[in-house]
Amino acid sequence: MRDVAARAGVSAMTVSRVLKDERVSATTRERVLAAVRELGYRRNEVARTLRLGRPSGMIGLVVTNLGNPFYSRLALGAESVAEEYGLRLVLGNTASQVQRERELVEDLISRRVDGVIVVPAGAAHPHLSPATLGGTPVVFASQPPSEIEADAVLVDDFGGAREATAQVLSEGHRSVGFLGNPPGLFTAAERFRGYWAAHEEAGLTPHEEWVRRGPHDISTAEAAAMELLDGEDAPTALFCSNNRITLGAYRAVWRLGASTALAGFDDFEMADMLQVPVTVVSYDAEEVGRRAARLLLDRIEQGPDASAGSARRTVVPTSVVRYGA
Amino acid sequence: MRDVAARAGVSAMTVSRVLKDERVSATTRERVLAAVRELGYRRNEVARTLRLGRPSGMIGLVVTNLGNPFYSRLALGAESVAEEYGLRLVLGNTASQVQRERELVEDLISRRVDGVIVVPAGAAHPHLSPATLGGTPVVFASQPPSEIEADAVLVDDFGGAREATAQVLSEGHRSVGFLGNPPGLFTAAERFRGYWAAHEEAGLTPHEEWVRRGPHDISTAEAAAMELLDGEDAPTALFCSNNRITLGAYRAVWRLGASTALAGFDDFEMADMLQVPVTVVSYDAEEVGRRAARLLLDRIEQGPDASAGSARRTVVPTSVVRYGA
DNA sequence: CTGTTAGCGCATTCAT
DNA sequence: ATGAATGCGCTAACAG
Numbered sequence: 112m113r114d115v116a117a118r119a120g121v122s123a124m125t126v127s128r129v130l131k132d133e134r135v136s137a138t139t140r141e142r143v144l145a146a147v148r149e150l151g152y153r154r155n156e157v158a159r160t161l162r163l164g165r166p167s168g169m170i171g172l173v174v175t176n177l178g179n180p181f182y183s184r185l186a187l188g189a190e191s192v193a194e195e196y197g198l199r200l201v202l203g204n205t206a207s208q209v210q211r212e213r214e215l216v217e218d219l220i221s222r223r224v225d226g227v228i229v230v231p232a233g234a235a236h237p238h239l240s241p242a243t244l245g246g247t248p249v250v251f252a253s254q255p256p257s258e259i260e261a262d263a264v265l266v267d268d269f270g271g272a273r274e275a276t277a278q279v280l281s282e283g284h285r286s287v288g289f290l291g292n293p294p295g296l297f298t299a300a301e302r303f304r305g306y307w308a309a310h311e312e313a314g315l316t317p318h319e320e321w322v323r324r325g326p327h328d329i330s331t332a333e334a335a336a337m338e339l340l341d342g343e344d345a346p347t348a349l350f351c352s353n354n355r356i357t358l359g360a361y362r363a364v365w366r367l368g369a370s371t372a373l374a375g376f377d378d379f380e381m382a383d384m385l386q387v388p389v390t391v392v393s394y395d396a397e398e399v400g401r402r403a404a405r406l407l408l409d410r411i412e413q414g415p416d417a418s419a420g421s422a423r424r425t426v427v428p429t430s431v432v433r434y435g436a
Numbered sequence: 437m438r439d440v441a442a443r444a445g446v447s448a449m450t451v452s453r454v455l456k457d458e459r460v461s462a463t464t465r466e467r468v469l470a471a472v473r474e475l476g477y478r479r480n481e482v483a484r485t486l487r488l489g490r491p492s493g494m495i496g497l498v499v500t501n502l503g504n505p506f507y508s509r510l511a512l513g514a515e516s517v518a519e520e521y522g523l524r525l526v527l528g529n530t531a532s533q534v535q536r537e538r539e540l541v542e543d544l545i546s547r548r549v550d551g552v553i554v555v556p557a558g559a560a561h562p563h564l565s566p567a568t569l570g571g572t573p574v575v576f577a578s579q580p581p582s583e584i585e586a587d588a589v590l591v592d593d594f595g596g597a598r599e600a601t602a603q604v605l606s607e608g609h610r611s612v613g614f615l616g617n618p619p620g621l622f623t624a625a626e627r628f629r630g631y632w633a634a635h636e637e638a639g640l641t642p643h644e645e646w647v648r649r650g651p652h653d654i655s656t657a658e659a660a661a662m663e664l665l666d667g668e669d670a671p672t673a674l675f676c677s678n679n680r681i682t683l684g685a686y687r688a689v690w691r692l693g694a695s696t697a698l699a700g701f702d703d704f705e706m707a708d709m710l711q712v713p714v715t716v717v718s719y720d721a722e723e724v725g726r727r728a729a730r731l732l733l734d735r736i737e738q739g740p741d742a743s744a745g746s747a748r749r750t751v752v753p754t755s756v757v758r759y760g761a
Numbered sequence: 762c763t764g765t766t767a768g769c770g771c772a773t774t775c776a777t
Numbered sequence: 778a779t780g781a782a783t784g785c786g787c788t789a790a791c792a793g
Contacts, residue, residue, distance in 0.1 A: 201526050
């Protein structure tokens with residue numbers, strides 16, 4: 112900036128003013144801008160941030176697995192909102208390791224991000240308490256905060272699972288199995304609860320032997336489905352707790368040439384072109400990101416007295432789509 | 437830091453040293469760390485960056501569409517390498533708008549990122565020339581730089597397309613259509629070139645009427661495929677320039693109940709469970725991100741005299757996989 | 762081993 | 778309308 116000032120024959124202060132669009136005489140402004148151009152000068156945002164004592168104009172996004180389309184769409188949604196406000200997104204991938212999450216958040220705070228959106232990796236997150244964060248607002252996405260007060264954007268896991276299961280039951284199926292993640296995760300537990308509730312509402316009780324709560328990816332789901340569908344007393348339909356599981360289940364159905372109906376959380380491409388009827392719980396992953404970003408921006412604008420309104424929670428709706436014969 | 441120093445009864449300098457793990461007497465260190473803990477103090481990385489005169493320890497990643505799994509995987513790969521080096525990733529989505537790309541890069545430079553990885557949105561990018569970037573290294577991913585010298589990580593678009601097409605031809609198909617993006621993009625042009633080369637090497641020439649270079653998403657590809665496959669003289673196979681196109685083509689095949697063989701760039705889930713033989717060009721999108729990050733880190737470590745070695749270019753290999761009957 | 766001085770690049774405040 | 782002094786939080790360089 113000194114160089115620019117020297118070249119334009121003014122003080123650094125004037126350059127600063129020009130760059131901030133403050134009142135400066137037209138001729139001076141021209142000279143300064145010319146010097147800026149000639150020198151290829153760009154204001155140092157780091158110094159500016161320090162001087163202004165403001166946060167850095169970046170928001171942190173910490174997810175468990177960017178490779179999962181759900182989270183990359185969430186990121187896209189958050190980015191689009193951040194972009195509207197001229198904020199940059201700093202990305203962190205935890206690979207579901209709480210330790211990584213702790214370090215990442217720590218680092219983001221040190222970098223003075225304006226706020227953080229987190230898809231928590233574990234059930235406990237003392238490192239995300241307002242105290243530890245020292246005033247930096249945080250919004251939870253997908254999984255709710257436990258033991259601490261913070262805003263959150265969730266998906267209607269329970270309602271979606273219940274509705275999809277009810278749909279399958281309404282088509283006459285009386286033996287609907289469950290394939291899904293271990294219940295440690297909030298979403299997994301909620302989806303199982305929805306599956307169960309739909310049964311209860313229909314006056315039924317799922318058979319425990321049709322429930323598999325171990326699978327967590329395509330291949331383990333496929334194996335579990337093979338086991339479930341191979342026996343004598345196989346269920347005629349399966350509810351799957353997410354799209355990885357549904358895909359695994361379909362692999363088994365396909366290999367066995369079975370006609371098992373499938374229902375599952377998360378929509379996926381080609382769901383309408385399979386050999387068996389498929390019912391999916393669809394929702395807008397980008398919307399989760401957008402809402403999280405909006406909640407966060409709202410807190411940011413409230414300023415340091417952010418604890419003003421107590422924790423808000425919003426639930427992104429789901430819709431059930433029935434594909435196939 | 438002053439507060440911590442006061443509380444520990446030392447100078448700020450000593451606190452700084454403790455936090456940097458420099459030689460400090462054990463007892464003093466303990467007192468300082470205690471004060472840090474009690475006050476919940478965290479070093480201000482913004483001030484630190486400014487003082488050290490170093491870049492910010494962040495690398496920028498600018499992509500055209502984060503919603504596309506290819507780019508989110510690329511991001512994941514880049515993040516994993518950055519993470520090893522303790523660098524953060526700042527994300528920008530251009531939605532393929534050159535204007536956005538320009539602004540984003542500008543902003544990232546102002547924030548003093550260590551370097552930038554860009555998937556360019558357009559054919560021209562004067563805003564990415566070393567001059568404009570003022571010493572910040574840049575690496576191109578997916579599309580090569582035009583008119584400027586810079587490192588790049590590409591995919592073997594030509595080779596993959598040629599090999600997949602050759603595979604289809606070797607199975608006896610003599611009328612292989614082409615469905616794909618407009619040739620404005622480097623990748624699209626290269627893939628078409630591969631399709632063409634495979635024909636030439638087999639002593640054949642593709643019929644122009646079987647070539648559709650307009651489609652750019654699933655539905656336009658589906659429409660084009662419907663048109664192509666509906667006529668009398670329909671091709672018996674189609675080469676599709678990416679997975680969106682392949683999916684659209686399969687939709688048409690499925691609706692028509694046709695038995696057209698498909699080949700396409702990009703692997704996709706369920707490709708092995710379709711009703712027609714499918715040949716895909718598979719490659720590791722994460723690897724593109726990893727290599728881009730490594731090239732970038734290499735330049736960063738070289739320091740300001742980064743123009744030392746001239747532009748390097750690396751090509752991620754592809755492999756052809758044949759699914760189905 | 763620890764403290765003092767000075768300055769990274771910028772903008773607020775007060776002068777002119 | 779412009780400039781000079783001052784300090785944001787931190788650390789290199791130099792004392793002691």
